[in-house]
Amino acid sequence: MVTIGVYGWDLSSFLEALAAADVRLLIDVRQRRGVRGPEYAWANSARLQDALAGAGVAYEHHKELAPTTELRHVQYAEDARRGEGKRSRTVLAPEYATRYTREILDQAPLDLVADELPANGAAALFCVERDPEACHRSIIAERLAAEQGVAVSHLRP
Numbered sequence: 831m832v833t834i835g836v837y838g839w840d841l842s843s844f845l846e847a848l849a850a851a852d853v854r855l856l857i858d859v860r861q862r863r864g865v866r867g868p869e870y871a872w873a874n875s876a877r878l879q880d881a882l883a884g885a886g887v888a889y890e891h892h893k894e895l896a897p898t899t900e901l902r903h904v905q906y907a908e909d910a911r912r913g914e915g916k917r918s919r920t921v922l923a924p925e926y927a928t929r930y931t932r933e934i935l936d937q938a939p940l941d942l943v944a945d946e947l948p949a950n951g952a953a954a955l956f957c958v959e960r961d962p963e964a965c966h967r968s969i970i971a972e973r974l975a976a977e978q979g980v981a982v983s984h985l986r987p
Contacts, residue, residue: 831953831980833967836865837917837960838987841872845885847985854951855888857943859967861896865958873958890946894938897930897966904929919964930966935973944978960987 832851839847848856863875871877879889897905908923909915922930947953959965962984974980 831982832985833955833962833971834985835960835965836870836873836958841881848887848954851985852951853887853954854948855953856882856956857953858891858956859895860957861893892943895970897934901926901930919959921963927969930969935969940973
């Protein structure tokens with residue numbers, strides 16, 4: 831399994847990175863499947879799904895793994911305290927990580943996600959943040975690694 835975000839990629843390099851990692855399934859763990867601004871319009875759900883289909887990559891949306899709006903606001907408060915924006919975030923707030931794990935991940939049927947992983951090739955956990963340390967996808971990946979024995983690497987632009 832790999833993880834990948836939106837920020838820092840353009841569509842072409844994003845698809846090339848997925849191909850190089852032999853990704854066969856992209857698992858979208860965003861609550862809202864859109865990204866503001868023309869630079870990342872390719873990552874809006876319909877456009878992304880079309881591009882993935884053209885590249886031979888299946889798409890699944892697992893909204894149950896997305897943080898709630900309330901949780902995102904916990905992270906935004908930490909971003910403000912650190913003087914970081916969403917696109918420049920470097921770490922997750924400890925409160926956010928703890929609450930995300932307890933309120934979302936501990937309730938999620940990760941065995942069903944694990945059952946979807948392709949027998950050949952890789953799956954990619956997908957969200958928006960550039961760095962996995964700044965995104966809940968890293969928490970999901972850690973849990974899958976610990977509970978399902980899934981090897982994880984992170985794709986970065």
